Amino acid sequence: MSMTPILETRNLHRRFRVSQGHFKPKATLQAVNGVDLSVQRGETLGIVGESGCGKSTLAQMLLGLLPATSGEVRLDGRPIADLRRVDFARRVQPIFQDPFSSLNPRKTLLDIVTMPLRVHAIGSRAEQEARARTLMDRVGLPAGFADRYPKELSGGQRQRVAIARALVMQPDVVICDEPTSALDASVQSQILNLLMELKADFGLTYVFISHNLSVVEHIADHVAVMYLGRVVEKAPVDAIFDAPQHPYTRALLDSVLTVAPDAGVPELALGPGFPNPLRPAPGCPFHPRCPRAFEPCSTIPPTPVPAEGRGAACHLTEMTPRGAAA
Amino acid sequence: MTDTTPTASIPTPGASMKSPSRLSLRRIAEQPSLLVGGGIVVLMILIAIFAPLLAPHDPFVQNIAARTVPPVWYDGGSWEHILGTDQLGRDYLSRLIYGARISLFIGFAAVAIAGVIGTTLGLLGGYFGGRVDMVVTFLTTVRLSLPIILVALAIVAIFGGSVTIVVIVLGLLKWDRFAVVVRATAAQISRLDYINSAKAAGASTFYILTREVLPNLAPQLIVIATIEIASAILMEAALSFLGLGVQPPTPSWGLMISEAKNYMFFSFWLIAIPGTALALLVFAINLAGDGLRDLISPDGRG
Amino acid sequence: MGALLTVDDLRVDIATPRGTLRAVRGLTFSVNAGETLCIVGESGCGKSMTSLALMDLLPRVAKRSAATLNFADTDLSDRRKARRIRGNQMAMIFQEPMTALNPAFPIGDQLTEAYLHHKGGSRAAARARAVEMLDLVGIGSPAERLGQYPHQLSGGLRQRVMIAMALMTDPKLLIADEPTTALDVTIQAQILRLLRDLQQKLGIAVIFITHDLGLVSRIADRVMVMYAGAMVEEGTAAQIFGAPRHPYTQALIECIPQPGRTARGTPLGTIPGVVPSLVGQIEGCVFRSRCPLARRECESHVPTRGAEGHRWVCVDDAPAPALEGTTR
Amino acid sequence: AQQADNAVRFAYDQALESPDPYFTTLRLGVILGRNVWDTLVIRNLETGEFEPLLATDWTWADDETLELTLREGVTFHDGSSFDADDVVYTLSYVSDPANRIVSQQIADWIDSVEKTGDYSVRIHTKGPSPAAMEFLSSQLAIVPDGYYSGPAGATEQALPMGTGPFRFDSYSAGGEIVLARNEDYVGSEFKTPASLDRISIRTIPDQQTQIAELMSGGLDLTMGLPRDQAEMLAQMPGVAVESGETMRIVFLQIATSDESSNEALKDIRVRKALNHAIDKQAISTNLVGEGSNVINAVCFIDQFGCTEEGVTAYDYDPDTARALLAEAGYGNGLTLRLHAYRERHISEAIINYLAEVGVTVELNYMQPAAMRDAMRSASVDLAQNAWGSYSIYDLSASTPVYFGGQPDDNNRDPELIEILTEAESVMDPDARKELYATALRRIADEALAVPMFTLPVYYAGAEGLKFETYPDEILRFWEYSWQ
Amino acid sequence: MLIYILKRLGLAVLVALCVSVLAFALLRVQGNAASALAGEGASAEDIAIIIRTHGLDRPVVVQYLTWLANVLQGDLGTSYFFKRPVAELIVSKIGNTVILAIMSLAIALTLAVPLGVLAAVYSGSWIDRICSGISLLGQALPSFFLALCLVMLFAIHLRLLPASGAQTWQHFILPAVTLGYYITPPFMRLVRAGMIDALSNDYVRTARAKGIPSHKVVLKHALRNALVPVVGLVTVQLGLLIGGSVVIESIFALDGLGYLAYQSIGYRDFPVLQAVVLLLSLVYVVLTLLSDVVNAWLDPRLRVS
């Protein structure tokens, strides 16, 4: 546990100025609000949360595509702001959600997969292509596909291409932002299997973002739960699923619809207040919906979850001793 | 979104898939408007290129004694001058053939200039957004608020009419549509994940703009270009018609119409011939443009 | 007898440049009053086309045909009669609550529109009914909401408005095409509950279309599994999830990680291959190109087996052995 | 036709910059000047003699003093009566260069004007002024005392005002002008009250629109149609076409002054080549038509002092032209700019002739005022002029304008300037004639211009309109009537 | 709302300023203003006087600012050619252009909206093809050519309408038809595209699902949304219209602004040309401003909650 995490964030913030329509002044939106996370080499960190809670924004910042408003992202302990763009790019690569928009429709698959090599001028043209073909083979794309265009591929095949592109430079960390949400169940399982195999083969570290808790449970080692830009709970995967501490995590788990013909539709104790990211509630942002909210929740923000270790940002858990802490 | 999952016929899954080029060739063949329009345009381009070979006479040689000879199908017409002669006794067919050169050259050249300006501005605005976009939008608004014909007329009046000036003026004035469309599309594209992937791979902005964004604009660019070429050709004709475009004796169709208009009540063919040629060319270009648009977005939107 | 909706040999053909795309290939099913039928299947298998065909809302390129299409003893192929039923006794809600409401009109107008058209009556009566319905779907201060525009509501609220809108005319059948797919899980759970409660209270039949097997297992009375435009298996939820007969149904269930059943980090079940092209006829079993058990017989006509309660389309009569997850 | 209304609708192809004849060079302005205003004297076109109009009597007291007796009982259109004050005011105003009337030469011979009685005035000239009567009978229209409120023709009048047979009924700049008959017109034996009630004048720049209007009955009279159209119109029912010879001469002005940047034109061989290259006769016969005569001197032959005697005539000879060009070192071609403002078909014919001897011509076709600018800033190589001499039958109104050192002179030949200036102050007719002849010969020998031909004017009118045409291109509406 | 309008206004003012600089620069830099002012026969001294009195010897920036200040006070200068206040000239001509513009716009809209809706509702069918054929032909036929043909037919052969001028309302028919036809295609295309877009929206399907008759769905649900961009286009088209009016007005000798501008180009009458360019640009700017505000007002999504 004393090892330097391969990727970590320190008090990461990201604000957007958003227009609320023509007639109103711009408002500030805290998309990511003081996130502390760390990922150890070789592990998979799952991030879950509802739509709009800041998962993708976080992913963009982890990829260095979006500058942080404050706080920093560190790779091997070094702030990525100090790294050259290209050097960072060699080590951290993305897989995105939408298999349709993640491939340039005007390029052949071979062009798409060799693109990073070309950008970095690694090897000769022939070497680049050879490497790309090897990888395409590895992710299970038929050999004849090299000269095809993305539009001829199914969603699953596209996602394989995206994976090949991400891996062609042999990165250490892969940030997967909902890589299977757009896929059918039967294809999703293929991609998940592939990701798990590749992780073992290449010794990859994953940050795996999803709103599908079953998937995260299946693939992740650690899980962070986000709500309105904050990490509200973080723990090893068993702990989260077996003994969720934060009421939101519990609600989330309850609302997962696993195959259970007799279970019926779960009854959620959540209040109806829909979160408005532009006007988050004071104190604990979850308190308007929280079934167990009590007096300090509406005024005092709970202590954030530390980067290392586990815990929940909740006044309820603060009163009981934290689990095996950092 | 309609799933375009590729085909795998049942008995032998994953078997022969049609090659993309054959597929699009077939789709082109299924676009009658593209075929007809494109055919006419190509024909006109060929005529323009081979004008010296095709024209039966020198388009500039006048014969003041044999003026306004009617076309061959009228009384008094002759096979010597199939479409007759103009008010200075020049062979009308030859002038018409050379006129295609002027119209097409001005159309293409002006739109090339406009395309470069508009695309560059649109790309920058759409891709970078924020301040850059504000500047681009502002420039476009200013441009749009200028009455284009009037400004073109004024500039041509100041600097004199010639093919070069007309090309430059139209090129400098007609970039707005390129900018608007490219900006919107580039803004859309730059939010797509393949751009993020390229960024994440460390690609430079220049690389992204030229290799990832620009190629995807090609279809729109072609469609706008056809519309704009047609409109530039018409605008040149209008300028020449008003006497402020290409100057005589250059055989521009607009100029031919302008010169023939004085004769329209007595020798209607003098104005009808270049008028029809012009309308046909513009019609064909627009038709081809429509076909291209349908080819690119089969649901016929926008 | 007793069936509210009877569909026999429903087909939807779409003219495409590549040929006729047969989106729905001879579906036969029925829905009884008050029951929930879930139609489940992967993307593009024809679920939406089926629902649109029932409502006569197909795009112009699509052609519908059916041997029988009866709703409460009315022949729906008679378009004039069908129009009187559509939006009245048969209502529909769509997937995207964001776009399914017209941004230009306040929701009050949109709520009362169908009511005024089908039931007539005064505007005030319609508005009163709208308030009642909004209240029913759990929207607070419903009277004020009538003047609001769709953009002023959150996704969950909009979907509730959609449901209220569908219920305005007191329909007997509600067709819901992926009504919760665009929603967050917690909101999905709330909407599903709402639907469930309403159904029990009002006794409406529901055709619920989704690709989420977990969801289906929770709400369905009966389940129809579709593949490539055709029904492959149909039965009660218990039958489908407890003893699936069709290899596709079995494989599909294996694909999703199920806490408790699939161990963490272990490979999941997969279905190799891709969905066949829907253009043109498919002789024999539609699933055979991907079926691990496929054999010669599958290439010719495949019979529908089982009885009314549990039907499946396969050459195998006996329950197929549970498929082992085949990883690539 | 507007027979019933006893009105005539006339169209002109250029907009009038000002309704005041002193502040426009446009033919339409000259026409309005004659119809709305009166001059002191009037020329009898049959005899060529000067006859009374606003002045009943005049005598030259000496070479530099002219005494006039004015007509009594004349009123301006606003009812105020005409007397010596008006003449003194008008002539003083226009002869003061500070007031910048557009063609100063018509008045700059006047030194001062004095009132010698209620109805008599005395004009002192700056020196012998042979053309004085010419100007007094043509351009010098009399306006009421105190008419102008400042220089450059500024007035506070709602409508322009004179004593002529017609008065302004309405005026819109660049738009329609309506004249109404002056019921109180006195005139004289040589300028009589009008018979028409109204004249409406519209600007219609396009000839084909004018023709359309004529043919559709929206117009009763137009002038300046090209030959082809006129001839074809003549065959249409309801339209009558008349052609009339005019004083208007077409010639190419060649820029040779020091300010001119084109070196080629400073070579006499090039200029001669230009003269040889153009088949004036062919253009004159075919394009311009009947009433057009080829000229060799830059003046109208009936003008006092104009002669072709001893003036070199260049015949159409493209071979010689080519040879001359080759000799001058332009065998491989030469590019020149041609400025023109009317008769574009003639420009085009010229361009084509020049093209045949290897001279490429860039045409700059523009409005007269713009071309005047260009000429005066010496940025013109060749200028195609069509000069009407303000209808003045004296050479001083033509040749000196382009060769006598005036602003439009693009040659600035010192010798010519000297000769022409001298001629303007010599009273003896023969001596003047000789000086003019010398100048005309020099112009031809040096090939400083390409004289081409005279330009007839074609008038097209509705059938039933009785009108007479004159070589001075002035429409005397007061003589018009419907049959 | 106020903030939005103010912001939009600020932008409009900025655009107008930019246009004014262009208008000023374009026409002042070139051409010899002084000699144009001086008129024929002016001597060097005259020109010098004019240069001084008109401030033509001062730095361009100062000239611009002076000009701008004058313009803001409604003083558009004096026409070089007509020697009259430009404002007066413009006032006397603008009426005709406005009549022409309104008539053309009315013709264009009455043609374009129904045709566009028809083409969209039956998109892909022969009705659509006929409509798009009409629009293609409209685009291809040069307006000046059409104008001449119309004159030939209606004025000469049928003698139904006057060939030129602006004296009565009949005089406006031919020019308005020409101009209206000229701008119909873009309108029609936009209505069609907007309608196809609107019709493909989920809310249209929702409306259909309610069992409402399709004409009502089309006219109420789709058209309302499709017309919003048309409002915007009307302003853009007005620019085109005015541009087209230069050609049309001069063919029909219709004494309006476009014709005045065309004349002033020929006469190098900079103050008039400047004023017309500026005026037309301002009209455009103001109209876009208005249409933006109206659009924002129309579109409930943008309205205050």
Ligand SMILES: Nc1ncnc2c1ncn2[C@@H]1O[C@H](COP(=O)(O)OP(=O)(O)OP(=O)(O)O)[C@@H](O)[C@H]1O
């Ligand atoms: N560029 C941006 N400008 C303004 N707001 C933004 C921007 N990007 C994201 N946001 C806002 O930030 C919040 C977080 O967005 P983000 O995309 O990170 O959410 P998410 O958790 O990935 O949601 P989803 O599950 O829908 O993908 C949202 O409210 C979103 O609207």
Ligand SMILES: Nc1ncnc2c1ncn2[C@@H]1O[C@H](COP(=O)(O)OP(=O)(O)OP(=O)(O)O)[C@@H](O)[C@H]1O
């Ligand atoms: N307008 C159309 N033109 C051509 N093909 C269409 C059209 N609409 C749908 N299809 C095709 O019809 C088939 C069935 O589509 P349908 O929308 O019913 O699928 P679905 O099961 O609802 O899928 P999803 O889960 O993605 O909504 C698909 O293969 C689709 O590609």
Ligand SMILES: [Mg+2]
């Ligand atoms: Mg996201």
Ligand SMILES: [Mg+2]
């Ligand atoms: Mg669907």
